[in-house]
Amino acid sequence: xxxxxLEKVIFQKKSYLCVGLDPDIQKLPAHLxxxxxxxxxxxxxxxxxxxxxxxxxxxxxxxxxxxxxxxWNVMSAVFAxxxxxxxxxxxxxxxxxxGNTSEQYAKxxxxxxxxxxxxxxxxxxxxxIGPFLQYSDKAAILLALTSNAGHADFEMLKLENGKxxxxxxxxxxxxxxRSGDLMFVVGATRSQEIQNxxxxxxxxxxxxxxxxxxxxxxxxxxxxxxxxxxGLLVNASRxxxxxxxxxxxxxxxxxxxxxxxxxxxxxx
Amino acid sequence: xxxxxLEKVIFQKKSYLCVGLDPDIQKLPAHLxxxxxxxxxxxxxxxxxxxxxxxxxxxxxxxxxxxxxxxWNVMSAVFAxxxxxxxxxxxxxxxxxxGNTSEQYAKxxxxxxxxxxxxxxxxxxxxxIGPFLQYSDKAAILLALTSNAGHADFEMLKLENGKxxxxxxxxxxxxxxRSGDLMFVVGATRSQEIQNxxxxxxxxxxxxxxxxxxxxxxxxxxxxxxxxxxGLLVNASRxxxxxxxxxxxxxxxxxxxxxxxxxxxxxx
Numbered sequence: 001x002x003x004x005x006l007e008k009v010i011f012q013k014k015s016y017l018c019v020g021l022d023p024d025i026q027k028l029p030a031h032l033x034x035x036x037x038x039x040x041x042x043x044x045x046x047x048x049x050x051x052x053x054x055x056x057x058x059x060x061x062x063x064x065x066x067x068x069x070x071x072w073n074v075m076s077a078v079f080a081x082x083x084x085x086x087x088x089x090x091x092x093x094x095x096x097x098x099g100n101t102s103e104q105y106a107k108x109x110x111x112x113x114x115x116x117x118x119x120x121x122x123x124x125x126x127x128x129i130g131p132f133l134q135y136s137d138k139a140a141i142l143l144a145l146t147s148n149a150g151h152a153d154f155e156m157l158k159l160e161n162g163k164x165x166x167x168x169x170x171x172x173x174x175x176x177x178r179s180g181d182l183m184f185v186v187g188a189t190r191s192q193e194i195q196n197x198x199x200x201x202x203x204x205x206x207x208x209x210x211x212x213x214x215x216x217x218x219x220x221x222x223x224x225x226x227x228x229x230x231g232l233l234v235n236a237s238r239x240x241x242x243x244x245x246x247x248x249x250x251x252x253x254x255x256x257x258x259x260x261x262x263x264x265x266x267x268x
Numbered sequence: 269x270x271x272x273x274l275e276k277v278i279f280q281k282k283s284y285l286c287v288g289l290d291p292d293i294q295k296l297p298a299h300l301x302x303x304x305x306x307x308x309x310x311x312x313x314x315x316x317x318x319x320x321x322x323x324x325x326x327x328x329x330x331x332x333x334x335x336x337x338x339x340w341n342v343m344s345a346v347f348a349x350x351x352x353x354x355x356x357x358x359x360x361x362x363x364x365x366x367g368n369t370s371e372q373y374a375k376x377x378x379x380x381x382x383x384x385x386x387x388x389x390x391x392x393x394x395x396x397i398g399p400f401l402q403y404s405d406k407a408a409i410l411l412a413l414t415s416n417a418g419h420a421d422f423e424m425l426k427l428e429n430g431k432x433x434x435x436x437x438x439x440x441x442x443x444x445x446r447s448g449d450l451m452f453v454v455g456a457t458r459s460q461e462i463q464n465x466x467x468x469x470x471x472x473x474x475x476x477x478x479x480x481x482x483x484x485x486x487x488x489x490x491x492x493x494x495x496x497x498x499g500l501l502v503n504a505s506r507x508x509x510x511x512x513x514x515x516x517x518x519x520x521x522x523x524x525x526x527x528x529x530x531x532x533x534x535x536x
Contacts (some may be wrong), residue, residue, distance in 0.1 A: 063372050068380055076336065098415070100290075102330075125417070125423070127417050129418075149395050150395040160430075
């Protein structure tokens, strides 16, 4: 799915909610087996109960990789289900390497798994990101300012030119080929910074994690992050997928997603 | 295997060679099937023919991931073979994410695959690296200065304090818990910078890719990078594993590894 299609869906569904699938096998509801199959059932049930209220799903690849080859197959099945339902998919994989290696990652995630987009670390620069931007129907999502405590170590460092590193990442990457298909990760715990980010990139989509479990304010993010075309995906993971842990976990996840969607409809 | 054991092996074998396993299925010798099984045979043959001359092997996870679940099983089998032979293994995976996610990556690579170490991107700071440093018998290898053209985009940026970003990455990370088990990636194409890196971290191991196909000089790297304890792993990938592409590819890989080991023996 292209970013332009995602924009349409946002206004159709009156939602910019992204559901984060971080399926910790230890946290599965008791009636599901603590196996790769259990994780697959869990993800499919969450998708089924939330897809009226959300436009995108973000698969955190770590939680699949730690199940080995079976986990990779589950990740593949979940991406296939999202494609079938016309939902936008994000591989939250934080990859990027020298060019010939990034080409292999792009093939793995875009061609084989069928993800619509992937999160990438900007550290290694343009030729580590370029291979992902060669797919005209896919998007590359660069880490800019993250929601964890460690963001202060490097992302917030002041450069000689007066800019912060994360600001420079956004500015520099906008000079790259097909930079219109770049999105940026901006943590919700720093809503005061979202206004700043919008000044540097008025049009690019922002992927904002950290609402819910990590404590960001949806109102602030929406106020500063939304554009005429939407331009925003707000991700909630744990607050939705672990809303309940009984046999009604999917319904409770759906209720939680609905609550967020209702708020979003007012901000749009 | 602990870093202290790696140090011993370096002097026993008179080698600090790391063989990079980037098995591109399109480049397998003609007599091997272009399948996951072919990739496994290829890797095992390369290990068998080079392990007298090398102390470590670096698996580039992208080249396994692009084979899907089967590729993950091949990666697992290769790590198991390295462990059986007492060879130091590096998962060249360029991971790192918020703490609860890095924990899952650490579990996937250290516990399930049995890798001795993993390459990580420093961008997200201390709590994205910390979970990897909680394993007392494992090492975390931070990207500092890479060998690709894109290193100029961010890694070389001058900070307000006069340091370059990659220098700050090395300095800051040395204040973290168990930082003695940090290694740093420093590209061989910048041998003049290795001297500089050694000034900032006199003792940590450096993983130096870019010798061979990417054109770095082994003499310069060794001169500036070696310490009393070794402290250096020089990686060659394509120049060894694709030294030949006939039925004698493994022998030719061994010859190439031997050539590098002979040079290293003189520098040690």
